[in-house]
Amino acid sequence: MAGGGVEDVYGEDRATEEQLITPWSFSVASGHQLLRDPRHNKGLAFSEAERDAHYLRGLLPPAIVSQEHQEKKIMHNLRSYTVPLHRYVAMMDLQERNERLFYKLLIDNVEELLPVVYTPVVGEACQKYGSIYRRPQGLYISLKDKGKVLEVLKNWPERSIQVIVVTDGERILGLGDLGCQGMGIPVGKLSLYTALGGVRPSACLPITIDVGTNNETLLNDEYYIGLRQRRATGEEYHELLQEFMNAVKQNYGEKVLVQFEDFANHNAFDLLAKYSKSHLVFNDDIQGTASVVLAGLLAALRMIGGGLVDQTYLFLGAGEAGTGIAELIALEMSKHTELPVDDCRKKIWLVDSKSRKESLQHFKKPFAHEHEELKTLLEAVQSIKPTVLIGTSGVGKTFTQEVIEAMASFNEKPVIFSLSNPTSHSECTAEEAYTWSKGTAVFASGSPFDPVEYEGKTFVPGQSNNAYVFPGFGLGVVISGAIRVHDDMLLAASEALAEEATQENFDKGLIFPPFTNIRKISASIAAKVAAKAYDLGLASRLPRPDDLVKYAESCMYTPLYRSYR
Ligand SMILES: NC(=O)C1=CN([C@@H]2O[C@H](COP(=O)(O)OP(=O)(O)OC[C@H]3O[C@@H](n4cnc5c(N)ncnc54)[C@H](OP(=O)(O)O)[C@@H]3O)[C@@H](O)[C@H]2O)C=CC1
Ligand SMILES: CC(=O)C(=O)O
Ligand SMILES: [Mg+2]
Secondary structure, three states: OOOOOOOOOOOOOOOOOOOOEOOEEEEEHHHHHHHOOOOOOOOOHHHHHHHHHHOOOOOOOOOOOOOHHHHHHHHHHHHHHOHHHHHHHHHHHHHHOOHHHHHHHHHHHHHHHHHHHHHOOOHHHHHHHHHOOOOOEEEEEEEOOOOOHHHHHHHHOOOOOOOEEOOOOOOOOOOOOHHHHHHHHHHHHHHHHHOOOOHHHHEEEEEEOOOOOOOOOHHHHOOOOOOOOOOOOOOHHHHHHHHHHHHHHHHOOOOEEEEEEEOHHHHHHHHHHOOOOOOOEEEHHHHHHHHHHHHHHHHHHHHOOOHHOOOOEEEEEOOHHHHHHHHHHHHHHHHOOOOOOHHOOEEEEEOOOOOOOOHHHOOOHHHOOOOOOOOOOOHHHHHHOOOEEEEEEOOOOOOOHHHHHHHHHHHOOOOOEEEHHHHHHHOOOOHHHHHHHOOOOEEOOOOOOOOOOEEEEOOOOOEOOHHHOOHHHHHHHHOEEEOOOHHHHHHHHHHHHHHHHHHHHHHOOOOOOHHHHHHHHHHHHHHHHHHHHHOOOOOOOOOOOOOOOOOOOOOOHOOOOOOEE
């Protein structure tokens, strides 16, 4: 039995392998049109009977191959490309040509292809998005659409949307303002919602809100695809966002999950606070990252001993990721010790880019300490003596040899996470962390690094990336019909992920389970998140399923081809 989708509108996934289904588009797709429809195209895998029934004779060469064979050929082709961006373009072409084959490839080769459709290569793709742009993969809403946003939403061909990932392109990974070209991020994140979390592709909608860009290079780039103007701010910005959020609710109802992604922090915190009162919203950079990093810490503690409360935390970077993680650590610590959250926050120190005591942003204030000024990260490390060092600055090479040696000088096993993306912005590499700490660091990074050999031992660095959580988290929200996101649902996701790390992983230095098991992990996360939503009275899908793991698994999209009548 093939798994059903989250919303199996056309009954495609309820059908068994033997049952025949109808390849609906708006009419029955056939002939050339069927081959051009990525949702139903199977290329050379169409059977003789299907070729007869769907007017495909002559439109395809005679060979008939299996999906596995197609997969083998495409992996062979992808591996022959030496330029990473060519692999990205080939994957995007496949997604636009044959959706099920795209997802089969991504699911079966997740460790190899995640860096292609996601960080780091998606970063370069966004920088060059204008040059590689072929067909729309998501919806563009710009200042020109003011007053007509609902009409724009209605132009999207799918009706049953369950997850929207939206960006305004102002803080794309650590690459800064990429304006309209940030579209690669919602597209990539949603492909992971499907491949890793099993949310049906037709239920996913990538959106970029184009309010201009302050990136001069892009404004002067002849291939730039966005509005050629500087960013709208203030009332003009917020009016467009408000119209968008209203239109989303009007068009898709209360239960569509809106994931804010890669907004600059001067908007991200306010948007989250404002719309979490009226909409089902989630900020991946603040909340998803926090949930994953907390999971990594809980797993790391099983390796190094002690509890969350026994650690001292130092962050380089006090923005969305940094303060988001810090807040969730404090919350979890408080729940387990019954210490007030404010006292827990005192265990956490954050370093930002400059001293500004009088004008500290509101999201940093809860973590402000009275302390003499420390001019460098090294001084901060030497003075605070953290057991856990976390990089969320977006600036590469900031964990220098001196910083890591200092960490290793007063910690038997220093925990070092360099979370900034893409790879070129990582605070240090895996090799640097293991070498400079003489093999003692418990290390994880935002973008993947290869295993490192140090003095005869192989260390496998973990990828501490919100991709571990948001797909399963979103699935849990969708299957329970949750109407709001609650911090306890993030904590449930962290605990579920931390439980998946095994002794076998720890023996290699790995604090996250490998991505190869991610669909099983996503089902566990979804079940725990959904259970929490039911417990909190936030779930609207009733009755509550008895076995939430089984239910989550049964809802997951699978990319196997279906047989057509
Ligand atoms: N691994 C993962 O899953 C995730 C990784 N990230 C990565 O984290 C990075 C930051 O993202 P985010 O928090 O959203 O960005 P923000 O812009 O919100 O925050 C960046 C923070 O870093 C500080 N900073 C910048 N330069 C320096 C410097 N030279 N020294 C010290 N501090 C500095 C900024 O200081 P100031 O406040 O003074 O401006 C700010 O506090 C990005 O690279 C992003 O890709 C983000 C989300 C998830
Ligand atoms: C991973 C992610 O969300 C980021 O780097 O922004
Ligand atoms: Mg992000």
